[in-house]
Amino acid sequence: MSDMSDWYLQQEYGVRFEWGAGGAxxxxxGVGCLVVVDVLSFSTSVNVAVEAGTRVHPYAWRDETASVFARDNAAELAVGRRAVTAASPWSLSPAALRRAPFTPRLVLPSPNGSAIAAAAGGSTVVAGCLRNASAxxxxLALHGHGTLERPSP
Structure with missing residues (x-):
């Protein structure tokens, strides 16, 4: 049983809940897999991109380092919603991603979902949303996550 000083780690449970990058x-x-659910748009955008066959690389911020990261990973960089053009049609908008042409790799900066995924360090991260909740x-069940031996938040 956990000491009162680390009650927030929820170590006696197979599924744990947290909030934001600090929680991640x-x-x-201490978890086998981290599920990021960003109700604003990140996890839905990841789902739309992955359904199209794109590998998504979350990136915490859209700044000059994101461009370098995209270039180093031979990926396109998603731009701000209002910055979408024919040359850069990918953004954090699920609707824009559905209209955009296929790209094999996409860097998807987001101050919420991507920042949380980045805060997970080397943990396995899954993006969950209403569109893919059952999947x-x-x-998670297939891979044994959600048990005390392999907990998931």
């Missing part, structure tokens, strides 16, 4: 940092080392649940 707190639990990441995420099946994948």
């Amino acid at each position: 940092e707190r639990v990441a080392g 995420v649940g099946r994948w």
Whole structure:
């Protein structure tokens, strides 16, 4: 049983809940998989891109380092919603991603979902949303996550 000083780690449970990048940092080392659910658009955008066959690289911020990261990973860089052009049609908007041409790799900066995924360090990260909730649940169960031996937040 946990000491009162680390009650927030929820170590006696197979499924743990946290909030934001700080929460991801707190639990990441002690879980088998981290599920990021960003209700604004990140996890839905990841789902749309992955359904199209794109590998998504989350990146915490859209700044000059994101461009370098995209170039180093031979990926396109998603731009701000209002910055979408014919040359850069990818953004954090699920609707824009559905209209955009296929790209094999996409760097998707987001101050919420991507920042949380980045805070997870080397943990396995899955993006969950309303569109893929049952698929995420099946994948977690198939891989044995959500148990005390392999907890998931």
